[in-house]
Amino acid sequence: MNTLSVGPFTLAVDHALMILSLIAAMIAGRLAARDRNVPIIDTLISLALAGILAARLIFVLRYWNPYSLSPVSIIDIRDGGFDAVGGLVGMAAYASFAVWRRPRLRRPLGLAILAGSLVWGATGGALQLIGSSRMMRPDVPLQTLTGRTTTLDALARAHPGAPMVVNLWASWCPPCRAEMPMLAAAQRAHPGVLFIFANQGESPAKIEAFLRRESLSPNHVLVDAGQRLARAADARAFPTTLFFDGTGHLVERHLGLLSRATLARGLDRLSVHAPTKDSGS
Template structure:
């Protein structure tokens, strides 16, 4: 098991922290519900409705969170509507989903007394807020370029501070990684669409020949390709798992981090934030 800034890694399984928090909250609310069931003598039909509503609330909230996010960024998704169903880009509106899930839970359990429902909802929300704060406080996070340098295709050492002065997107990838391969065309197109942004492809643990063969085979002409044979960037940024993408503003400050496959709308959203006045 490994812990990173964005996810809990259990073998090949990667669970984003928000998913871990949601599941933890549901399990604890289920346990608290069992307590109220015995204390207030809930009838069996009410208990079954309560139990079922927890998991249906999770799915209602998940779907609503995705729909809220897509609607808020409709201009980005209209150009590539198939990306709407690519939930691996992690485009979810947390609070929209939370409100929808709680609303569904309240409606399904309308026959129960108000006090236990209020306590259960307060418990769930408190778990989300407190654990999220705890995770962000405890886990180490690098918020600027680390003091690292990497070799490029011309065998020259390039320090990360070289990119200060322009917004920069650094993608950690490998040729054997299927989601890395799927997002490559998105990043390659973005390099052409956003000439004022550096796109740095930081390969993880592969040889120069392997990378050159891969880029040549798939006709990817990236301007900046670097090599990280020991995974130093992942260690410094606490980002384990591929692909991972880091978004730095012109001052070298980290604005966003994304673990997993990027879709075109999600990438554009991050890039728009890089251009926002607050990130300059």
């Protein structure tokens, strides 16, 4: 399971675990600070914000070229562009500063961080064990706009060794529409990567009308009328973008709007997982 649905809202599991860990830290910190009269809750909220800001800053610096094309996108955190190591460094720096300013925070803050880390480690570790075998590329029947049946595996066989980016989208989905021109441009810019646009539940006529209206002509637009691909990939909200390496293993999953920078991160991870010549011999 990669997402949680609460009513009309969908949340990535790792984000939900972060919230759960913060709640655990607040409870532990509050209990430890009962007799110390220190602002532990405010400190923990500031600690979390410091981590988020540092994670965003480091990610923006790593992918400055894409962000420089549209500087306003730097503040659009919907793209999920955060650097985990940068976030940890930011939190460590803020925790050190907070304890230096108020030494009485040392024990409650330390226990709060320990509790949050234990919850994160236990829940994240359990999920890692559950998903220890990486998901393979789903082999479900899809249709081309002309009605011919195909599969992701069939397309992969026609492009041996090529990594694959599968975008699950719909024309009624605003972020899907927003990212489609960028993905179509990326398809042209990266001929060695197989970009697949798997529409979820719409008719070929409606898809073609949307593409004409938006003056888009991407290759490999497929129809997943019964949303079987979405179910196989445990995609509960759109857009969802899946990055598969040349052997068909999932190496990255992105829920929600992609930016140029988060697309670049996904493509970078495909490069890291690219098979070497020796491994293919």
